[in-house]
Amino acid sequence: xxxxxxxxYYLINQLYLWRSFMAYRAQALLWLVYSTFSGIFSLITMTVxxxxxxxxxxxxxxxxxxxxxxxxxxxNATTYSINGWQIVSAMRQGRLDMHMVRPxxxxxxxxxxxxxxxxxxxxxxxxxxxxxxxxxxxxSIIYMLFFLGVAAVGTYALLLFELMITxxxxxxFRSGTFxxxxxxxxxxxxxxxxxxFGPIIMLLFTVVxxxxxxxxxxxxxMFGKINVTLSIAVVAFSxxxxxVSYKLFYLLMRYYTSGGG
Amino acid sequence: MKNxxxxxxxxxxxxxxGIKDQLAYKLDYLLSVIFRFINALFMILIWTxxxxxxxxxxxxxxxxxxxxxxxxxxxxxMGTTNMQLPxxxxxxxxxxxxxxxxxxxxxxPVQAFMxxxxxxxxxxxxxxVPLFAVAVLISHVSLTLGTVLxxxxxxxxxxxxxxxxxxLIGMAAVKLINIYGIITITWSTLLxxxxxxxxxxxxxxxxxxxxxxxxxxxxxxxxxxxxxGTVGYGVIMTSIFTSIAWIxxxxxxxYVAWGKVRRQITSAGG
Numbered sequence: 001x002x003x004x005x006x007x008x009y010y011l012i013n014q015l016y017l018w019r020s021f022m023a024y025r026a027q028a029l030l031w032l033v034y035s036t037f038s039g040i041f042s043l044i045t046m047t048v049x050x051x052x053x054x055x056x057x058x059x060x061x062x063x064x065x066x067x068x069x070x071x072x073x074x075x076n077a078t079t080y081s082i083n084g085w086q087i088v089s090a091m092r093q094g095r096l097d098m099h100m101v102r103p104x105x106x107x108x109x110x111x112x113x114x115x116x117x118x119x120x121x122x123x124x125x126x127x128x129x130x131x132x133x134x135x136x137x138x139x140s141i142i143y144m145l146f147f148l149g150v151a152a153v154g155t156y157a158l159l160l161f162e163l164m165i166t167x168x169x170x171x172x173f174r175s176g177t178f179x180x181x182x183x184x185x186x187x188x189x190x191x192x193x194x195x196x197f198g199p200i201i202m203l204l205f206t207v208v209x210x211x212x213x214x215x216x217x218x219x220x221x222m223f224g225k226i227n228v229t230l231s232i233a234v235v236a237f238s239x240x241x242x243x244v245s246y247k248l249f250y251l252l253m254r255y256y257t258s259g260g261g
Numbered sequence: 262m263k264n265x266x267x268x269x270x271x272x273x274x275x276x277x278x279g280i281k282d283q284l285a286y287k288l289d290y291l292l293s294v295i296f297r298f299i300n301a302l303f304m305i306l307i308w309t310x311x312x313x314x315x316x317x318x319x320x321x322x323x324x325x326x327x328x329x330x331x332x333x334x335x336x337x338x339m340g341t342t343n344m345q346l347p348x349x350x351x352x353x354x355x356x357x358x359x360x361x362x363x364x365x366x367x368x369x370p371v372q373a374f375m376x377x378x379x380x381x382x383x384x385x386x387x388x389x390v391p392l393f394a395v396a397v398l399i400s401h402v403s404l405t406l407g408t409v410l411x412x413x414x415x416x417x418x419x420x421x422x423x424x425x426x427x428x429l430i431g432m433a434a435v436k437l438i439n440i441y442g443i444i445t446i447t448w449s450t451l452l453x454x455x456x457x458x459x460x461x462x463x464x465x466x467x468x469x470x471x472x473x474x475x476x477x478x479x480x481x482x483x484x485x486x487x488x489x490g491t492v493g494y495g496v497i498m499t500s501i502f503t504s505i506a507w508i509x510x511x512x513x514x515x516y517v518a519w520g521k522v523r524r525q526i527t528s529a530g531g
Contacts, residue, residue, distance in 0.1 A: 024439045034446045037446065037449050044453065048463055051463075051465075052320050052321055052463045053311050053314070053320055054315040055315070056314050173289040174286060174289075175289040177293050178289055178292050184296070185296060185299060185300060188300060188303045192307050193310075196307060196309075197303070201306070
């Protein structure tokens with residue numbers, strides 16, 4: 001199956017999901033408003049922290065805004081296509097089975113079938129805060145493009161990792177609560193410099209749960225806190241995470257049995 | 262409508278069914294409890310970095326050990342401000358099971374409350390109590406009977422407030438069907454304005470003054486500050502009386518709204 005066919009399948013599903021979502025218009029509007037809260041909350045939190053303290057050592061207010069806005073963008077970008085709780089629920093009830101018999105890759109099917117569409121508004125709120133902070137820091141376009149490229153590779157790796165963990169969550173717990181809680185924890189950890197959590201948690205959220213490669217390290221790179229060699233290593237590691245997650249996802253899907261057995 | 266002891270037993274039976282439902286996925290439930298501890302620890306590490314980065318021993322009256330205790334209590338209190346009621350009502354209306362609920366000889370609002378209370382009870386047992394115990398252990402605070410009673414009063418008031426707000430939101434499902442958006446917005450607002458992200462005394466004083474007339478501080482900040490002794494009795498009593506006034510207003514609103522809304526409820530098939 002050609003990549004273009006998979007993209008077409010993904011886009012058709014998005015259209016269907018958006019139409020379903022817009023069926024309850026008042027609700028849709030509220031969700032879109034709510035989704036922007038993730039950006040607003042991070043802005044308020046950082047502003048309050050920096051108004052009563054010097055904040056985090058080595059990180060200025062606007063640098064922290066960049067980091068937390070990146071987190072908002074990354075999490076919303078991943079949950080736009082993967083809602084772990086919904087996927088596990090759909091797997092348990094056999095609602096994905098019909099999709100799985102279609103001639104597309106299982107990863108394409110699962111990324112197309114679910115997801116939180118309103119997170120597009122959350123993503124936009126992250127972009128707005130990022131743009132504001134970047135403007136205040138007078139960041140050059142080249143630096144930002146480089147940063148966004150590295151963050152995009154990290155986000156792609158995180159997306160495939162979440163997909164793999166979602167299936168693992170289905171096998172282990174038959175429930176999506178775990179994956180929801182994990183995403184919540186990732187949101188907290190990714191909004192702050194990983195170094196504040198100490199070496200063990202820093203390593204954990206770099207290697208085992210790869211949130212750092214999508215948020216913290218790209219930001220460190222942009223602010224010149226890590227050298228070029230380490231920057232290249234982060235990108236290479238992101239690609240490894242993506243490849244391993246993809247392989248593990250397919251391995252786990254081999255043992256998938258739906259609600260009907 | 263069942264009255265007296267028989268009615269109470271039926272409502273209690275609903276609570277038991279709700280608990281069994283919640284514990285259907287035991288390992289999953291255990292993990293969600295563990296994540297409460299993990300999230301509290303993350304907040305503590307974040308604030309430790311802020312204190313160390315700033316190089317001060319106290320920020321707005323909170324020392325670093327106070328902050329540790331504060332966030333353990335905040336995460337403990339999130340169990341009592343769980344707000345399950347609107348989810349239950351929405352589910353009943355969305356899936357049409359409200360028709361079956363109506364055929365039972367029980368008042369629907371109490372039925373819905375008991376089902377939501379099952380989840381609340383479990384979270385209080387497995388989340389609130391252990392986190393409170395940790396807070397007591399690390400704070401070295403010897404709680405007086407007066408403080409304990411004051412805390413219990415605040416927690417009871419916040420539980421009533423949360424459920425009244427939850428019931429009013431739940432009734433919106435009669436018109437809107439899907440109210441997840443409103444539920445999530447309400448919960449996030451409660452978290453921010455209640456002091457779940459940053460202690461309220463770190464906000465600008467004007468914002469604090471306004472917030473103390475809202476129903477939110479009693480849900481998280483005031484009990485945590487009462488425990489730590491970082492807030493005066495004047496503020497505590499003002500907050501309690503303001504919250505009682507809110508309970509009265511919301512109870513009347515809920516009673517009137519339910520009287521109007523219940524006639525408009527339709528199940529799948531009309």
